[in-house]
Structures are given as structure tokens and as C-alpha cells.
Amino acid sequence: MREEKIDFLDEKVGEYLVKIVRQGVSEDQTSEIYGMISIANDIESIGDLIHRNMMPLIAKKKELDTDFSIEGKEELMIYHQKVCRQIDHLQQAFAERDLEKARDIMAKESKYLDLEAQYRIKHLERIRHDRKESIQTHEVHMELMDLMKQIIVYSSNIAKTFILKCQPD
Structure with a gap:
């Protein structure tokens, strides 16, 4: 039901x-509007x-009738916490119109992508x-x-768009 609401709101x-853009707005306003559309799509x-x-x-996991390894479960939980933290920071950046929080999200993207790669290697080593x-x-x-x-990548894209398009110069 939430997914349907999100789809409806995005549409x-x-x-x-788009209706606003077609009514004739300035180039800066058009850029800001397209930024908003991009954020809504992300x-x-x-x-x-x-x-x-x-x-x-x-x-799919329930059908397996087995649990993740202790290490695998810990890695999934840690990464999940980082994803949730990025989403929380994104919400705060919007609510407070805080460019620094948005920049922090972007800066952490690379760190978190590296962490995912490290966890992938550890998982493959266990195999x-x-x-x-x-x-x-x-x-x-x-898959998880x-x-x-x-x-993480979408969150960073949203933060980047927020900084570039949705903030006054």
C-alpha cells in the first residue's frame, strides 16, 4: 500500500x-523544478x-530454512544501519534545508560502497x-x-540534486 502511495505521489x-514549467517560469525556476522531479523519481x-x-x-529466505552465518548477519545488519542513517540524514537535510548534511551524504557514498565491496569479499571467502x-x-x-x-547510490543522487538544483545560489 505504501508503494502504491509513493507511485501515486510521484506521478x-x-x-x-510539469504543469508549472509549462506556464512559463524563469530558467532558474525550471532548473529547480526539474531537480524536484528528479528527486521524486529517485x-x-x-x-x-x-x-x-x-x-x-x-x-525466499524463509524457504531456505537456514540462517545467515553469524558474520554475514552482522555485516547485513551493519550495512542496513548505514543505509537507514543515510535516509535519516537525507530527511533531515530536506527538513532543515541543510546543505552540509546533504554534502555529508554524498561524501559517505564512496565509503559505504567500499564497505559493501569489503563485505562481498568476506562473504565470498566464507563460501x-x-x-x-x-x-x-x-x-x-x-541480493540484499x-x-x-x-x-546508498540513490540517496547520494538525491543529495546531489538537492544541492545543485533545489537551493538558491
């Missing part, structure tokens, strides 16, 4: 903003990742060493990490 916000894309990709992984849990949960583990990484 209606986009339609409204937010909708995050919703799609969660609804269409992450949610089905719950059932190489025949860790039963890691082998059995490999597909779900890798990849989806969270995509959310």
Missing part, C-alpha cells in the same frame, strides 16, 4: 511540476527497490571455505547487499 507531483525508485525486490527476498550457511544463503545475501548499495 501527481511530476504532473504538477525516491520512487527506492520504494520500488524495497517493494519489488527486497520484500520478495523475505519469502570458499565451505561455510554451509553462507553457501545456502548466498543468493539472498548478495546489492539492493542496499543501490539505495
